[in-house]
Amino acid sequence: AQRVTQPEKLLSVFKGAPVELKCNYSYSGSPELFWYVQYSRQRLQLLLRHISRESIKGFTADLNKGETSFHLKKPFAQEEDSAMYYCALSLNSGYSTLTFGKGTMLLVSP
């Protein structure tokens, strides 16, 4: 069965520091990977997905199939980046169901 691991429950950085939220997955096939974010008092929303290969709010994520990782990175953290971040995968089988990690809380201090 597929699994998503986010090893850090909490990541605390100062404003302007680089950020890397780690995500590893286990799946024998070729999944699609996503990062979802939940800001305080807001609903869970899609941040980015690997097939788009885009940068959203300064965040990027590269799928490394060799290391089965999909780490989320931002060179300079902002206070408004403070939120809960979930890595998720969808099996490339035609169905959009998601398997989520446990999430990492990012706190950016001034």
Next chain:
Amino acid sequence: DAGVTQSPTHLIKTRGQQVTLRCSPKSGHDTVSWYQQALGQGPQFIFQYYEEEERQRGNFPDRFSGHQFPNYSSELNVNALLLGDSALYLCASSLGQSSNQPQHFGDGTRLSIL
């Protein structure tokens, strides 16, 4: 567009009771998925409905059942409630079942079992 809407917001039940949660998908979406999010955990997939049929199911017992109506709205039913069913229940909608279609989430229903 209000996006995905769920009702009720909060619900308190006792063990052994039954509960029904409701979800209206984002306008234009036809696929509804339900997730259970326990405290401190990521959302866990329960099942997905498309064209009024359950298409995919996660590792949940038969006590969890659902329905999708012709207007694409959906219900999640849980029978014989257990303390462990206390969680946030999230509904997500998408256009079609394709894995490259992003899912849009509602605010969830917080279910507490006493």
